[in-house]
Amino acid sequence: PADTRDAAQAGVRSAPAPVTDVSRLCVCDLLVAQCDTNCCCDPDCSAEDFSLFTTCSVPAVVGDSHLCSQKAAVYSLDVEANPPERIFKLIDQVNPSIFCIHATNYKQALYLKSPEIPTSENFDELLDKYGGATFSAEPDSWNLDTDMQNPPEANETSRYEYGLPVQTEDAFLRLPSPVVSSWCSDANPAGFLVNQATKCIRSVSVEKCDSIQALSMLFYINSSILASVFQVNITVQSIVVQSLNGMRTSLSSSEVLRLPVVLDELCINAVLGVNYHITHTDTGEIIEAAAAFVLGTISKEELSIEQSFEISFTQENTQPVPLSGNPGYVVGLPVRAGFQPQGYPFPAASLVASLALSSNKHSQLTILQSTSTQDCLTAQGARAPVLFGYNMISGCKLRITAAMKCQPLAQTLLDVLKGQSFPEFVASFGNSQAQDVLDWVPITQLHISEQMISHTLQSSCQIPVSLGIEVKWTKYGSLVNPQARIVNVTATITTSTLKQLPSGRERIIPITSSVVFTDISSPAEPSYKAWPTINIKLPFDFFYPFV
Secondary structure, eight states: OHHHHHHHHHHHHSOOOOSSOGGGOOTTOOSTTSOOTTOTTOTTOOHHHHTTOSSOSSOEEEOOTTBSEEEEEEEEEETTSSSOEEEEEEEEEEOOOSSOBSOOOOGGGGSOOOOOOOOTTTHHHHHHHHSSSOOOOOOSSOOOOGGGSSOGGGGSOOOOOTTOBOBBSSSBOBOOEESSSSBEETTOBOBTTOOEEEEEEEEOOGGGGGGOGGGSTHHHHSSOEEOSSSEEOEEEEEEEEEOTTSOEEEOSOOSSOOOOEEETTEEEEEEEEEEEEEEEOTTSOEEEEEEEEEEEEEETTOSEEEEEEEEEEEETTSOOOOOSOSSSBOTTSBOBEEOOOTTTTTTGGGTTOOOOOTTOOSSBOEEEOOOSSOBGGGOTTOEEEOBTTOOEEEEEEEEEETTOOHHHHHHHHHHHHHOSSOOSEEESSTTOOTTOGGGEEEEEEEEEEEEESOOSSSOEEEEEEEEEEEEEEEEESOSSSOEEEEEEEEEEEEEEEEEOOOTTOEEEEEEEEEEEEEEOOOOOOOTTOOOOOOOOOOOTTTTTTOO
């Protein structure tokens, strides 16, 4: 129809609204809350800073190069002015290419849409939709209304990327840490998804403790975190009060702020520790922030105190998983393990979600725990976590009588050694996530047989008598700061042939479990060894479409 064609032509004639505001982009802005030299687009630079610049390191910032009409932010210096000034212009550029996008009328293409994960319920539907040689990605309806292509929140700071400073109203979320010496520096920003724990020394004076900002709870919660169109306030999750002798008491209510006060030559309610907990969505948007405080008392004789700070991040609707390193394993922390759940590969992200050992709730590899009674039949539920780098051995004693049935006894001993559900995978790194399938190492299970235990009767059966776990690991990454990475795990079950005992006779058999860690790192190459020189020229489009 003519009206539909006219409307379509009018939509094509109108230029697409830019998704990115080029006036707010600045690729040379590298320092947080500081002016970068010769960076003319740095919002932290003042007119006095611009007067000292010699040139603009980034003279122009252009928007999407695929559009026919592009916005460009042009920066230059007026050196004839006294003092020199920065000149900023926002202009429209015309793309000289005949192959350019004149109208972005496919709204769904402007945003990243999370793919639908196959499950046992929707697999047939997805197979019908995408299983053929070709399929259509065309939406149900095309929207030519260009006013809706740039929603109000498109240019807002709503989603964070890994490592970016968590921004607040005034600057960024502070996580004090020692810089050059052990003294606290408040200029350390908290990075998104970067779990940190720091300790530093703070100079204090009891007479002035109520005026030292770093000792007050308000210093750590008075600025809201910039999220999307709204701001996230930092709430007080809990308050723990520590006395002069070190005894800690948790307060029942955390709604009332406790500010530092000088009382009888003591400074009470001084902040000794802060623990931030940030909750975010899977798209990187912060939705909740909480802080747990440890308040203490400072005596007049103390000239400095030690403060501790920690920050952790958790995705919404998920349970936090304890880590054993970041990224490499830390000696003494549990080895993380898991198994392939029923229904795999629906979904693949939960390939190694958790461990199913009987008494294990934290996705850890465990072995038999020795008990005071040393009775294998009563030690079935006792498990001890396997700690990285620690060779371990444990065991129990099995009293065998003629009345015992072989097959039930063999199954009971197997449960004692391996647990009710032995894991199938071990995390290669201390911070491996369940959805990163390639970061998990399968456990190789072997079975070997030993000699006969008794030769009294002709009938016999096989029973497991030991479980040996060998964990091979290597140093991964830089020689300056190598990270421990598990590359292979082998679990060996040793069985022995047990012949039936005569009536009235007993026999005691030792049952053992052991773990051995083996370092298979290759020796470092000598620093004087030169790498071979390869003189080749890559094609001009070798990295296309990347620059």
